[in-house]
Amino acid sequence: xxxxEKLQILGAAAKYDVSxxxxxxxxxxxxxxxxxxxxxICHSWTDDGRCISLLKVLFxxxxxxDCAYCINRKSNDIxxxxxxxxxxxxxxxxxxxxxxxxxxxxxxAIKNSPDWTMEMLYKTVYLLRYKYQFNGYxxxxxxxxxxxxxxxxxxxxxxxxxxxxxxxxxxxxxxxCPNKTKESILKPMEFITKVGExxxxxxxxxxxxxxxxxxxxxxxxxxxxxxxxxxxxFKLKRVYYSAYTPVNDDPRILKVEKPPLLREHRLYQADxxxxxxxxxxxxxxxxxxxxxxxxxxxxxxxxxxxDKFPVEVNKASYEELIRVPGIGIKSARRIIKNRVxxxxxxxDLKKIGVVLKRAKYFITCNGKTYERHLIDTVPEKVKLQLxxxxxxEQKVKQLSFFDSEVFTSVITGEI
Amino acid sequence: xxTVFLYDGTFDGLLTCIDKILSTHVNEDExxxxxxxxxxxxxxxxxxxxxxxxxxxxxxxxxxxxxxDKITFKKIYYCFLSEAQNKETYIYKYxxxxxxxxxxxxxxxxxxxxxxxxxxxxxxxxxxxxxxGLMRFSEIKNGVLYAQFEPxxxxxxxxxxxFRERLKNFKWVIHDKKRSKLSIYDTKMxxxxxxxxxxxxxxxxxxxxxxLWKLYFKTMAIxxxxxxxxxxxxxxxxxxxxxxxxx
Numbered sequence: 001x002x003x004x005e006k007l008q009i010l011g012a013a014a015k016y017d018v019s020x021x022x023x024x025x026x027x028x029x030x031x032x033x034x035x036x037x038x039x040x041i042c043h044s045w046t047d048d049g050r051c052i053s054l055l056k057v058l059f060x061x062x063x064x065x066d067c068a069y070c071i072n073r074k075s076n077d078i079x080x081x082x083x084x085x086x087x088x089x090x091x092x093x094x095x096x097x098x099x100x101x102x103x104x105x106x107x108x109a110i111k112n113s114p115d116w117t118m119e120m121l122y123k124t125v126y127l128l129r130y131k132y133q134f135n136g137y138x139x140x141x142x143x144x145x146x147x148x149x150x151x152x153x154x155x156x157x158x159x160x161x162x163x164x165x166x167x168x169x170x171x172x173x174x175x176x177c178p179n180k181t182k183e184s185i186l187k188p189m190e191f192i193t194k195v196g197e198x199x200x201x202x203x204x205x206x207x208x209x210x211x212x213x214x215x216x217x218x219x220x221x222x223x224x225x226x227x228x229x230x231x232x233x234f235k236l237k238r239v240y241y242s243a244y245t246p247v248n249d250d251p252r253i254l255k256v257e258k259p260p261l262l263r264e265h266r267l268y269q270a271d272x273x274x275x276x277x278x279x280x281x282x283x284x285x286x287x288x289x290x291x292x293x294x295x296x297x298x299x300x301x302x303x304x305x306x307d308k309f310p311v312e313v314n315k316a317s318y319e320e321l322i323r324v325p326g327i328g329i330k331s332a333r334r335i336i337k338n339r340v341x342x343x344x345x346x347x348d349l350k351k352i353g354v355v356l357k358r359a360k361y362f363i364t365c366n367g368k369t370y371e372r373h374l375i376d377t378v379p380e381k382v383k384l385q386l387x388x389x390x391x392x393e394q395k396v397k398q399l400s401f402f403d404s405e406v407f408t409s410v411i412t413g414e415i
Numbered sequence: 416x417x418t419v420f421l422y423d424g425t426f427d428g429l430l431t432c433i434d435k436i437l438s439t440h441v442n443e444d445e446x447x448x449x450x451x452x453x454x455x456x457x458x459x460x461x462x463x464x465x466x467x468x469x470x471x472x473x474x475x476x477x478x479x480x481x482x483x484d485k486i487t488f489k490k491i492y493y494c495f496l497s498e499a500q501n502k503e504t505y506i507y508k509y510x511x512x513x514x515x516x517x518x519x520x521x522x523x524x525x526x527x528x529x530x531x532x533x534x535x536x537x538x539x540x541x542x543x544x545x546x547x548g549l550m551r552f553s554e555i556k557n558g559v560l561y562a563q564f565e566p567x568x569x570x571x572x573x574x575x576x577x578f579r580e581r582l583k584n585f586k587w588v589i590h591d592k593k594r595s596k597l598s599i600y601d602t603k604m605x606x607x608x609x610x611x612x613x614x615x616x617x618x619x620x621x622x623x624x625x626x627l628w629k630l631y632f633k634t635m636a637i638x639x640x641x642x643x644x645x646x647x648x649x650x651x652x653x654x655x656x657x658x659x660x661x662x
Contacts, residue, residue, distance in 0.1 A: 007627055011634040033584050042649070043548040044660055047636040049645025053548070056635070094624045097560060097585055098552045099578075100659070245639050259639055338522050351524045 001081055007091065009081040013061040013072055014107055016247075017164075018210055018240040022053040022102040022137045025159040025205035032133030034096055034103075036159065036205075041102050054105040054139060055095050059083055059120050063109035067166070068176040069215050071247040072109045082111065085124035093132050103137030103159070104128070110143060118146035118154065125157045137205070144184040148191050152202075155192060159205040160237070163189045165230070168223045172216035175252055193234045206237035213267060214260040215244040215253045219289040224270050225281040231274070241267045266291040273297055276329065277322050294387055299325045302362060303379040309362045310375050314343045326359030346370055358386060419462040421451040422503070426495050430472035432465040433507045437475075443511065448503035479510055483518035493536035496569045505531045539568045546574050549650070551659050552587060553625070555615040560587040563657055571596050575605050588613070625659050632660035 023040030042051035058072070060082035066074040088106065095101045106124060110117050121140050128134040139160040142151045155161050163185055167173045170182045192207050209230065213223060227239040243259035270291055273279040277298075284297055292300045302309060302325050311320050313335060321332035331354040338344060338352055345365045349356065360370035361382055369375050376382045418441050422432040429448070436446060451464060480488050491506055499505075508528045512520045523529045552560035560582065566574075571591045575598040578587065582600075589598045595610035655661040 004627060004630060007631055008634055011631050015635050015637055033582070035580050037547070041544075041548045044632060044658070045646045045650040046632065047643060047646055048638075048640035049642040049649065050635075050637075050640070051649065052632070052635060055631070091627070094620065095628060097582060098554070098624060098628070098659075099548075099550050099562070099581075100628050102548075243640075245637060261640065338524065341519075341522055348525055351530065 003087060003091070006081045006083060006087070007057070009079055010058045010061060010083060011056070013058045013109070014056045014105070016071070016242060016245065017056060017105070017107055018050075018242045019105065019139065019162065019208055019238070020051050020053050020056070021139075021160070021205075021208070021238065023205070024237065025137055027135055027159070027204065029135055032135045033093070034134055034136035036135070036137050037102070043099065043101055053102045054137065055092055055101045055103070056105040056107075057083070057088065057091075059088065059106060059108035059117070059124065060111045061109045062111040064113075065110055065177075065179040067179070068248060068250040068252045069166075069212055069244060073248070076248065083124075085120060085127050088124045089127045089132055089134075092128060092136075093134065096134070096136055101136075103139070105139040107141040108143065110145075114143045114145035115147055115150060118143045118150040122150055122154045122157075125154060129157050139205075142188045142192060144180055144188065146188070148188065151188055151191060152195055155195060155203045156199075156201060158203055160208060161192050161203045162208045162210070163192070165189075165209045165211050165226075165239075167216055168211055168213070168218040168226050169216070172218055176215065189234055189236075193236075196235075207234065208236055208238040208240060210240035210242055212244050213241050213264060214256055217254060220263070220267060220270070220291045221281065221285045221289050223267060224274065224284060227271055228274050228281045239271060241271070262293055263291070266293060266297060270297040273301075278319070279323075295383060296325070298323070299358065299383075299386060303383055306377055306379055306382070310364045310369065311362060312367070313349065313363050313365050314339050324359055324362045326355055326357060326362070331355075361385065416459060417445050417447045419447045419449060419454070419456075419460045421449055421454055421462050421464045423467050424450045424452060425467060426492060427469060427472040428465075428467040429495060429503055429506065430475045431468045432503075433510055434471045434475040435465045436507060437511070437514075443508065446504060446507060448507055450503070475510070479513055483513050483520070487513065487518055487521065490532055490536040493539040493573075494532045496573070497535040497539045498568055499531070499535040499538075502531075502535060505535075539570060542566055542568050543570050543573050543577070545654070546570065547577055549654050549658065550574070550578070550589070551657055552582075553659075554618040554621045556618050557615075558586065558618065559615075560585050561590070561613075561615065562587070563590040563592050565593040565656070566591065567653075569594060571598055572607065575600070575607075579605055629660050 021040055022036070023038060025036040026038060027036055040053060042053050044052040046052060061072040062080045062082060063072045063074050071078070088104070092104045096103070106121055108117050108121060121143070125138055125140055128138065138158045139162065140154055140158045142161050142163045144163065165185055166177055166180065173180060173182060189207065189209065192203060195202050196207065211223070230236045230239055241264050243261050243264035244256055245259045246256050270284055273284060274281060279301070284301060286304065291297050302323070311324050318332055318336060321327055321335060322329060334352045335344065335354065338348070343366055346356065349365070356370065361375060420432050420436060422428040432448060454462065456462060476488065479491070491509065494502055494506055505528055509532045512528060520529055524533070546564060546566060550562050550564060552562045555561050571589065575589055578589065579600055584602060586602055587600050597608045597611065599606045599608060
């Protein structure tokens with residue numbers, strides 16, 4: 001089989017892995033080829049609008065396991081291929097020097113045995129780092145059930161490692177993933193966290209994971225609570241959510257016509273809120289099990305707490321400011337720096353780059369509301385205004401929330 | 416009536432010019448600075464040409480950095496690289512502000528001069544950021560990597576420094592087709608040149624890897640998630656001309 005065919009098979013098999021980050025790593029050497037860039041760099045965007053920053057491939061798609069949601073499962077009759085470490089290294093180097101990519105994302109199905117597979121990943125990364133003296137970004141998967149020693153040795157060569165948690169609950173895992181147990185996933189994850197805390201240069205850009213959403217009946221609340229746990233307990237850098245794309249016809253999987261992209265988008269927003277904005281999962285959900293698809297989770301929270309609004313821009317603390325829908329970390333910092341010099345009105349806010357589209361319903365400047373319009377205290381009315389505005393701006397007849405035209409930002413990477 | 420000052424088109428030339436203006440007594444609002452070769456004289460103008468003086472520009476550079484910081488100075492440089500109209504005059508006024516207020520100027524967003532410099536420099540740094548990812552090199556017969564692009568702003572210098580770090584073991588050439596400028600790196604240092612004639616053909620590997628990359632690019636798109644609008648938003652059409660995967 002030639003390299004073109006291998007790349008096609010093993011690239012296609014890896015495309016459902018959502019992590020694309022190439023950021024957060026600092027490796028300083030005076031020798032060798034390439035570098036990493038703290039902010040990460042996107043090198044292209046595919047027809048689905050997702051960025052390509054790494055050469056994302058599987059080492060092999062021959063699998064011993066038979067997970068219901070996976071295209072590469074044992075029971076599927078598909079074309080199989082396996083790279084050699086040398087082939088992956090050559091591809092990476094040649095793509096890298098042409099500036100097609102920022103580095104390598106190497107995952108794999110489990111062929112022969114977990115240890116055999118992990119060893120192949122290790123060999124590939126070793127070849128890149130030592131024979132080719134490659135200093136670019138490398139993200140490599142830790143294979144469940146592989147020996148911790150192999151994982152450890154690989155981790156010293158990689159920027160990032162990840163173990164896929166796959167599904168948000170043990171029950172779902174048992175249902176769809178008969179060969180994996182909760183332990184087989186959490187054990188290596190915990191191990192990577194532990195070594196990372198003890199050793200320098202081990203997985204310097206941290207650990208991430210990904211889970212599939214929409215293939216089982218797990219609620220958003222369950223998903224976000226789990227993520228919160230993963231951030232706290234395992235110090236993960238990122239949890240990625242992947243709207244399930246139906247690749248297999250399996251009765252155990254919930255019927256999905258189209259991948260639930262809007263739900264995925266809302267989960268990323270909620271994830272951002274717990275990771276960066278100090279929200280807790282309980283705060284975001286209170287009595288609900290799922291996120292509101294019509295408005296983003298910060299608006300959802302604000303609507304439930306209208307008594308905390310409006311916030312006075314010239315007096316509010318940083319913590320209060322970042323909870324205003326439409327005001328992010330950057331805007332909040334700018335507001336605080338600028339109001340030292342003079343008090344801010346709505347024009348000033350616009351000048352320093354604060355977007356008022358949503359914020360205007362929740363703030364005052366020196367006691368004044370935006371364009372003298374009254375701030376409503378009835379949540380339903382505020383919500384309606386926010387949604388109607390959006391519909392008018394989008395110029396669509398009537399919002400269909402599953403229409404992919406409605407939202408254009410799919411956040412998958414941190415770059 | 417305006418007092419027109421002309422400079423040679425280089426950044427150091429502009430700094431020399433501004434330093435000269437700062438030491439003469441002219442009304443700030445009546446100052447116009449223009450590039451010598453692009454300047455179209457008006458009937459009543461009597462332009463003054465200020466020749467490059469490295470010591471003088473170096474002096475002003477130090478003065479600005481010590482009054483503010485390196486990041487602020489970089490903003491001025493990036494603004495200079497932009498194609499914004501009247502950028503020279505704005506840079507002059509911005510430097511005056513820095514010498515008066517120090518690095519606090521960056522918080523004076525409501526000031527038109529500050530706003531102008533912030534916007535222009537952000538535009539430039541954004542374009543540099545895009546090209547870090549979207550520059551495409553091809554390997555030519557002697558193993559040299561060759562890239563061409565047509566940036567909106569004059570970013571050949573900063574982008575070349577980025578690739579010096581990135582591709583430090585390779586010989587490469589980056590060609591700004593729009594301005595007919597080149598940077599050449601020989602694994603030790605970069606040389607900046609004006610257009611020379613390049614005649615080279617691809618190496619044996621080149622066609623294979625272009626084919627592999629195109630195939631990979633196509634393979635990675637998930638049909639069920641197709642969203643061409645989002646693709647164009649992230650990767651506007653103006654970049655496509657030199658993108659291997661889009662040709």
